Amino acid sequence: MPFFKIMKAVELKNVSFKYGSGENLAVIKNLSLSVEKGEFLCVLGENGSGKSTLAKLINGLLLPDSGEVEVFGSNTKDKKSVYEVRKKVGMVFQNPDNQMVATIVEDDVAFGPENVGVSSEEIGERIDFALKAVGMEKFRFVAGQKLSGGQKQRVAIAGALALKPEVLILDESTAMLDPMGRKEVMQVAEKLNDEGMTLITITHYMKEAVKADRVVVLHEGEIVVSGTPEQVFSRPEDLKKYGLDVPRATYIAEKLKKSGVPIKSGILTEEELGEELCKLFQNR
Amino acid sequence: MQIISKSLTFSYNEKANFSRRALDGATLTVNEGDFFGIIGETGSGKSTFIQHLNGLIPLQSGTLTVGEFNLTVPKKRKEKKAFLKSLKQLRSKVGMVFQYPEYQLFAETVREDVAFGVKNFFPNASQEEVDFKVKKAIELVGLDYNLVAEKSPFDLSGGQKRRVAIAGVLASEPETLVLDEPVAGLDPVSKKRLMSLLHTLHDTGVVKTVIIVSHDMNDVMENCNRVAVFENGKVVKECEPKSLFENYDDYALSRLGLPVTAYLTKTLKGVGVNVESSYKIEDFTNKLIEKYFENR
Numbered sequence: 326m327p328f329f330k331i332m333k334a335v336e337l338k339n340v341s342f343k344y345g346s347g348e349n350l351a352v353i354k355n356l357s358l359s360v361e362k363g364e365f366l367c368v369l370g371e372n373g374s375g376k377s378t379l380a381k382l383i384n385g386l387l388l389p390d391s392g393e394v395e396v397f398g399s400n401t402k403d404k405k406s407v408y409e410v411r412k413k414v415g416m417v418f419q420n421p422d423n424q425m426v427a428t429i430v431e432d433d434v435a436f437g438p439e440n441v442g443v444s445s446e447e448i449g450e451r452i453d454f455a456l457k458a459v460g461m462e463k464f465r466f467v468a469g470q471k472l473s474g475g476q477k478q479r480v481a482i483a484g485a486l487a488l489k490p491e492v493l494i495l496d497e498s499t500a501m502l503d504p505m506g507r508k509e510v511m512q513v514a515e516k517l518n519d520e521g522m523t524l525i526t527i528t529h530y531m532k533e534a535v536k537a538d539r540v541v542v543l544h545e546g547e548i549v550v551s552g553t554p555e556q557v558f559s560r561p562e563d564l565k566k567y568g569l570d571v572p573r574a575t576y577i578a579e580k581l582k583k584s585g586v587p588i589k590s591g592i593l594t595e596e597e598l599g600e601e602l603c604k605l606f607q608n609r
Numbered sequence: 610m611q612i613i614s615k616s617l618t619f620s621y622n623e624k625a626n627f628s629r630r631a632l633d634g635a636t637l638t639v640n641e642g643d644f645f646g647i648i649g650e651t652g653s654g655k656s657t658f659i660q661h662l663n664g665l666i667p668l669q670s671g672t673l674t675v676g677e678f679n680l681t682v683p684k685k686r687k688e689k690k691a692f693l694k695s696l697k698q699l700r701s702k703v704g705m706v707f708q709y710p711e712y713q714l715f716a717e718t719v720r721e722d723v724a725f726g727v728k729n730f731f732p733n734a735s736q737e738e739v740d741f742k743v744k745k746a747i748e749l750v751g752l753d754y755n756l757v758a759e760k761s762p763f764d765l766s767g768g769q770k771r772r773v774a775i776a777g778v779l780a781s782e783p784e785t786l787v788l789d790e791p792v793a794g795l796d797p798v799s800k801k802r803l804m805s806l807l808h809t810l811h812d813t814g815v816v817k818t819v820i821i822v823s824h825d826m827n828d829v830m831e832n833c834n835r836v837a838v839f840e841n842g843k844v845v846k847e848c849e850p851k852s853l854f855e856n857y858d859d860y861a862l863s864r865l866g867l868p869v870t871a872y873l874t875k876t877l878k879g880v881g882v883n884v885e886s887s888y889k890i891e892d893f894t895n896k897l898i899e900k901y902f903e904n905r
Contacts, residue, residue: 371796372767419794474651500794501708503651503824504866529796570797573827573869577894584898595869599876602897606882609901 332398334492334523335360335383335414340392342378342546352378354546355392362491365515365524367534367554370543371568376527379543380496383525384414397491412441415485419497421477425469430461430480433469437488448487455483459513475506479513492523499530511536531558531572535593542567555591574598610676610702610784610818612639612662617671618842619657631657633842634671639835641784644811645820646829646850648865649839655822658839659787662820663703664696675703676784701730704783704816708790710774711767719765719773720758723747726780746776749815751806768799772806779810785818786810792828804832830854830868831888838862851886873897 335358342353352375360366370376381387382394385401396413399406418424427433434455438448456462459479464472472480478498485493495514499507511533518524526533534540540557542550544567550557558564561571561579571579578592578601588605592598619632632654639645649655660666661673664680673680678699683689707713716722720743727734727742734742747754750772757765762773771791778786791807792800811819823829829836830850838846838853846853854862854871867875870893874886884900887893 372794372799497794504826505650505864529794529800531797565798568796568798570801573890577869577873577890577897580891580894581897581901586898586901595872599873602873602877603880603882605901606877607880 332362333359333395334362334364334397335525336393336395337382338393338395340382340389340394342382342387342389352546353382353389356546356548357392358541358548360492360523360525362523363518363521365518365536365538366526367537367540368525368527368543369529369531369534369540369557369569374543374568375546376543377496378546380416380494380525380527383492383494384416385410408441412488413491414494415482415488415490415492416494416496417478417481417485417498419500421474421481421501424481424484425477428468428470430456430467430469430472431465433480434483434487437484441488451487451489452483455486456480458486458517459483460509473506474502475509478502478506478510482510482513482517486517490522492525493517495524495526495528497527497529499528499533507533531570532594534558535572542569544568554593558593559591611641612637612673612675612785612818614638614658614661614673615671617658617661617668617673619661619666619669623669630842632661632671635839635842635844637837637844637847639818639820641817643818643820643835644808644833645818646833646836647820647822647839648824648826648829648836650864653839654842655839656789657842659705659789659820659822662785662787663700663705665705675699678702697730701781702784704778704781704786706775706778706786706788706791708793710778711762711770714762714770714774714777717761718759719747719752719762722762722773723776723780726777730781742780742782746780747773749779749810750776751802751809752776766799768795768803771795771799771803775806779815783816785820786816787820789822790824791821792823792825804828808832824865826854826866826868826871827890830870830886831890838865851888855886 337356337358340353340356341351343351368376382389385407388402394401396410399410401407401410425433426436431452434452435448438451456465459482461479461483499510514524515536535554537554540554541548549567550563558571558575564570572593574595575593578588578598581588588601592601614635614637617632617635620628620630622628635654635658647655662675667682668680683692714722716725723743723746724739727739744754752772762770792803807819810816833850836850836853837844854867870886870890874884877884884896
């Protein structure tokens, strides 16, 4: 690769993957996707569409049957660099209770760096940094089981951050949380992205997709829709075909528009809709 | 069956010095025919409460009756034995669907998985009766028996797996169905289908009462006729969802959020426009349209 080329954070080229052998079991089909450094990408798709498989391909937990997966230029197939790749790509999964390895928050965050042989002084610094980044520094010496679901997921994110990743993947990390917990986790993720972290989220909450720079929709292992949230959510019929939906606010706004209410296009959030409705009714 | 709980209190590790009250005087009535919603933050006591309903957690203090079952554990040894035996009957009447029930599927085929529940609750049933009940349960959850019966449950989609798990619970022919976050982790279309399945079961009388625990206020608003808010092990409010979300100035509610219709009602009220919130998002949108073109 010529050194002057801008490096992509993640690049998938014609990737195919299937679990086991058999004809119709392909989970990812000839998929190409690249993610820029600092981008916030949201992956949507119905159950079984290949979203989680895609995430595991990106950090080398799974290797493609054909095609290439590169993370900052390192190929996941290359045995020498796969550990580099995993250090660069931090992942947080769905269930907060399955991701704690230690009894005390501090030890849990230290687990990753300890494993890759970071010196003890630096581990201390990394714990400081990681817990601060997720707003959990006050809970450093608290037992993990005393935390709420949202707090546990934030500690899980801190555990990933302690390895100083370049890319953070949240694979339905808010699915098991209550509304406050969901908000906490998304706020932390967005803040990290604002500070330059490349962020990939996988979710079923359409609401969480609206803040992304780009949304891709997976269907049977292929990317079928791709664009900004405004572009993607302006195609409700397509989305329904792929098991998805538009956010409720968008649904209401579109229906109002069809009935002749002069409301602007591209409304994605409840807050936007509320504001727009207030304006409309006041200028009526 | 009517469910009446009075001052239900429960601590995990009651005698240990780190014990904490998960339930702290929960009082609540669920009537037969309700499509009941239970909401509250993580740790507010929702799950502990529902596990009392079919005797999975023994009563510590307070009273609980589920239909004719009194769940107070008798002190005398003999009576206690009879009580524990009667729990099996209660468990067939109160079907419990836990979070992510598809993780509990285990058999090689869908038919065998559902048959496990049938054989458990109807030990004297003949093979023919078992087959009949299995087929009925699978069809009740909207799956094609001929298509799925001999398939491995693990080859089905997420939404279908969850249906199989619910079929396993319906196999005992419960009167009340309790579901802990039934649509968590499903894509929007599967979610809608599962909710409408629950309504079909409820409307056609297959189950008389449905109780759901949910973190999605829109789901509660759109589906339930009554709702209870849990906070620190107590039921702090029990009413219709509409009146609950219209009186949003409440600590617990401010943390749980509002359904979109109630949020818009509140926002518009702020500028002097009154549009009543509705259960169905379609009805609410129509009200908005009507209001906008009114007196023009």
